[in-house]
Amino acid sequence: MKFVRDSVHGDLQLDDFEVKLADTPEIQRLRRIKQLGFTYLVYPGANHTRFEHSIGTMYLASRLALNLELDDETHSLVRCSALIHDAGHGPFSHVSEGGIDNSHEELTSKLIKESQLGDILSEKFSVKEILRVISGQGPLGDIISGELDVDRMDYLLRDSYYTGVAYGIIDVERLLSNMKLENGLILHGKGVQAAESMLLARYFMYPSVYQHHTTRIVNSMFRRCLAKLLEKGVINPQEIYRYDDIDVIAAARAEENYVGEVMERLDNRQLYKRVYSLKLDEVDHPEEIFQMSPDSIEKSEAEIAQELDVDKDFILVDVPEYPTFHEMTTPVSVNGDTVMLGDVSNLVRALKDARFNHADLCIYLPEEYAEQALKINFLDYLDISH
Template sequence: DTVEMQRLRRVKQLGFTNLIYPGANHTRFEHSIGTLYLASKLSRRLGLEEDVIELLRVCGLLHDIGHAPFSHVSERALKHKHETVTKDIIRNSAITDIITEKFNANYITKIIDGKTKYGQIISSDLDVDRMDYLIRDSYYTGVAYGVIDTERLLYSLKYDENDNIILTQKGVQAAESTLLARYFMYPTVYQHHTTRIVNAMFRVCLKQLLNDKIVEEKDLKLLDDGDLINIARNTTGLPEETMKNLDTRHLYKKIDTVNLANFENPEKIVNMDAEILTEAEEEIAHNLDIAPEEVIIDLPEALSFKDMVIEVETDNGLKKLSEVSTIVDSLKK
């Protein structure tokens, strides 16, 4: 019941995606409860003790508490990732006093980071965080790609002798469906072309608010979606104009697309420094004789399975999932 936790009731899970999928009004609070629930189920399946299960429930509940208004939409305009803010809230807020009655705050942040024996449950290639958001996002957008068999997946995970979570042979298909769900949800929902346009427009608006000191980044952890919208609506100039455009769905149009495959090093392009992007936008605007804020170069968020480490228990010992599954092998290429 803390202010920090209740704020998540008013922070949408998918930001402005409801402009494209009208049902996508679910929140970070709901997702946090769902992650808590799945963390509890998987912990019991793994045979963990009750105090550890309670600890992991807390981690599941708090793992996203540092998200700014509009979640990942805002994050690309900020200096600090939500994981960093989450750690700060867990260590230095009213929540700290509550959790430290029984648990160590620093240990909780390590688990949320995916470290320690228990961190794999909250943050890994097959973690309860991803399981929940794929199912939840699929349900509220009406996109069927995110439907996965969580029951089979949860009951197919176990610890090996080195305390690494591995997959039993029976869970291979469930793991495949989970990874495929993530693969298909990216272009269909998370990176939908209209979603990217709306998100990019709002990021420019937020950058303006930050640059003009209308909003301080450190204060965003106290604000919800409605707070930030009201600030933008009442700020003359670009912020107010952006909100009017979003209200009337008067969106920017895509004028050109460049295929990343045409570049020698696509990852370098995706991770290009923000200052270089801004310079490119300004140059294009100058050549077209329009205002710099009317040009946006939007780079896609990278989705890669190359570094994925999931091992499967087979009759011939542990094998990488990509060695057992041709589907997963294709995803890694």
């Protein structure tokens, strides 16, 4: 039995089996993966890791399991699933996902099957059942990967705490105490306001933290570096879950020319400048922005670079992340009937459209080219209707 002191939740207890899982190299690697990638260049306190988030998610999963009155074996299965749910995350968390074909959930499944994690888990559980829970399948899947899951609760609380942004404060106690388990998690009507607060928290955290304009610039620069490392075979995309932040930074620093130069810029916070921003309401068919293909983006970058007479790698066209809010479809129990959260909450319905307010397509390039770039009409080079 061990206790871990967590900055957000306080003392967290792990039994001997959970300690055995946590002490594996696969889970210890998460100590070297920043939860918010390069966001520390915007919010200096955002240096928390995937390991902290994992044990925090385990704690909230345990709290929910107790409220749901799950038996001891199921309770333990849920705790262990939460502890290892992010084992497959690549360096700098979600930032590296743009350069690989598999999601971190798929990579977590692969890692568990190929590593000692699977062997340890099989001592007590069905590995197949663990994988189902982590991937959000079955009645227990909603606890770890659902609309109002404990994973999301922890990262909103944790990211808010470490960035100092107050928007991530949510009423976890009311959420956990107003859930019941049938074919999946169902929220009691008394918990609707708490669910609304969680949705609002996500809505405000996107432009403030997750899609902050400077964070997007940094992430775009890093992704271009990572893409080069993957193309050259310096980083193996099929084993991205074996690398940590330090590995990728060291590999990038060792490169010459473009990758090494961009990594030096990131090290010294000499970031590219945003020279163009296209809001969704400025185009006839805004959905086309989200549907731009990699080939279309590369074509636009090449044509802009040719117009400016610069290397095409200096031009970064950044398509916004589609702002999904699955909480809208959360099942809610009201007077014996089960309805969707969006059906009983005017606030949720309003957010359905408002979630696109902050999404924009941006173009970045080095500061030395910014002035001449302002003379061209970027919209002419983008493959969207206007």
